[in-house]
Amino acid sequence: MARAVKTATDLDKPRTLEKLEIERRYWLEQDVDWGIVTELDIPQVVVRNIAWVHGYGALSHLSQPYPGYFEELAARVLHELPARPSSSLRKFCADMDEGFSIERGTTLMLVRHLLARKKVRFRMDEPLDDSVPVERFLIPGIERLRSAV
Known part of the structure; x- marks a missing residue:
């Protein structure tokens, strides 16, 4: 096609x-x-969702303490997602920022990066923002997050 x-x-x-x-x-x-x-x-919700994650495909241009820092944190975030399916994305990110002692908003940036890199999936025809329950995200190789725990 x-x-x-x-x-x-x-x-x-x-x-x-x-x-x-x-x-x-x-x-x-x-x-x-x-x-x-x-x-x-193209449905507007899809356009908005793509715009929400599009700029986060690469993080290497950002200032980081050492090369691969954000990729390392992203791997930790990916590991933690299945453990918190009932949380909203906003709460999950706030908890991770605090737990990792990182700047507020960093985990949300990393989740958007994981979405852009398709390490985490989400139905792009559904509204996507930080109020979405974590259980609606998919990690390839794992069923819906709610059934992963």
Whole structure:
């Protein structure tokens, strides 16, 4: 399957339509399903969720006490998630920040990093913020967190 991603307003431009027709013909010859996706085709909750985690895929650009510090902390956070399924993400992160004696907000940043790296999963068509119960997160290889304990 192949998709062209354009803004809805781009579809009003003749040159854009010409290019899309060339692309459509190419994929037709390749016998590949082809279509156009605009921002109107993507649910806003998905857009917001992607925006919430998108900038956290890499942490190496952040100042850290030693190389790999945040990755080490992220591994500890990943280990702790299954042990606290009934907690909200906000409470879990506050407890971890305090327990690890790290700056407030660091654990939330790490959870967003784990989501961006797909080490933790969440249904992106459901609202995602720090009020979400931890049990709604999935760790690949482990069933829902509530059944992991």
